[in-house]
Amino acid sequence: MAQAPSPEEIYASARSEGERRLSASALEQASTGFIAGVTIVFGIVALGMTRELVAADYSAGVGELVGALAFGIGLVFVVVGRTELFTENFFDPVAAAVARRRLTAAGQLARLWALVLVLNLVGGAVMAAVFTVRETLPSGAHHTLALVAEEIAAKDGLATVTRGIAAGTLLTLLSYLLHAVDTAGSRAALAYVAGFFLALGPFDHVVVSGLHLLFGVWLGADVGYADLGLNVLLAGAGNLVGGLLLMTLTHAVQVKGAL
Template identity: 30%
Template sequence: MEQKPTRDVLDSLIESGLHEINRERSGLLLSGISAGLDIGFGPLLMATILTLSAGGFGDLATELLLASAYSVGFVFVILGRSELFTEHTTLAVVPVLDGQASIRGLLRLWGLVYVGNVVGGFLFTLLAVLLMPGLGVVTPAAFEAIALKLVTHDLGWLFVAGVFAGWLMGLLAWLITAAQETTSRILIIWIVTATIGILHLPHSIAGNVEVLFGVFMSPSISVLDYLAFLSLATVGNLVGGGVFVALLKYGHVVRGGN
């Protein structure tokens, strides 16, 4: 199939970004909550695999399974067209760079979607930790192990690794726009998000669920650990998607990328 020209990809991104920036507040907030809920199925499936698998973190087969499970939530969110904050670190920035949207509109979108994502993730986590252990498919130790993978690093690592996660998510927004088939899009989502998963990079929205698992289920993970993770991962994600994808790709296309 013929590849979509990069100018067409950029124009599609601008059109999509403008549509989201101009959406009604309640629609953005509800869509953000929906995404926060749906993305939780990835970390939950990871906890289930850790519970049922003979291996653990560090075992290659288990790591590959966990990375694939991690991507499931992203497939649900992106193909379901719910609003994910980390996609908008690129998608909603491009119209601003092109002069078709204001920074105020961008911040409004970010704020509504981010709050919705975090609230949705909190609600999903609450349901998961209350209901899943009773079904016998997930143990508290599995929830704790997933959270510890993200909070046992120093603050500098959280920021830098968050930049890489945001970079990959911004790249995902670009590649999804360039792809022209659902099958191709699913494959792209799996490749990019499984990369984030296998590298244990801090994605602020999926990680919101992962670390909250630990806050609810482990005495060794505090609310302060959660807040430090969430703030640094969020800032890192913003830098990664906004600078390494939105700014650079916009710049090379408008300067003759085709």
């Protein structure tokens, strides 16, 4: 049986991948972010369809559980397809930027984050526009997607931040763990578990929650673009705290302390 890689080996692998992402052209970064936005919408839609299918026969809790189980496939598509959500660019590129020890690395990191976040949302919006067309989804799925958007918008601002911290920590942990495995099956399993837990919370990922709210706006739910904008700001701040401080920084300290 192969031995699991050490934290130092995982960090070295992350730094190498981060170098690739930081050095990629703006077009490559943008296209990767766009595809991830398109892809994650399939998880959102799967959640809406499955919750609707079980709603008539089971309790709301069962519907939410089944919806979370369905959402996991969206993150599998993103990870196995080697596309990138905003939070996936915390651990690897930050490790590379720290190793470079140059001010230019901070600028490259900022460009990567901005491009991926914006194109995640743009790609997701394009796919959401397809799925919001009448009769594209099974009957009732639109109602459920609108309901999920209202549930997200109804949360207190502080709760959005703390749920954002949880989401940022979870998906950055996923980025770390992906360097500990070397098969597509293992990557898919890790992504599915993380996606399930993200939706089960539900925790606020800046892209996923933002696209849920966009569905709500376009489907006539009691939410607006102001709710979407506020969620992006609060969830994004939480994602940064969880992903950078609670996960990336602590793993960097762990490795440096062992050297």
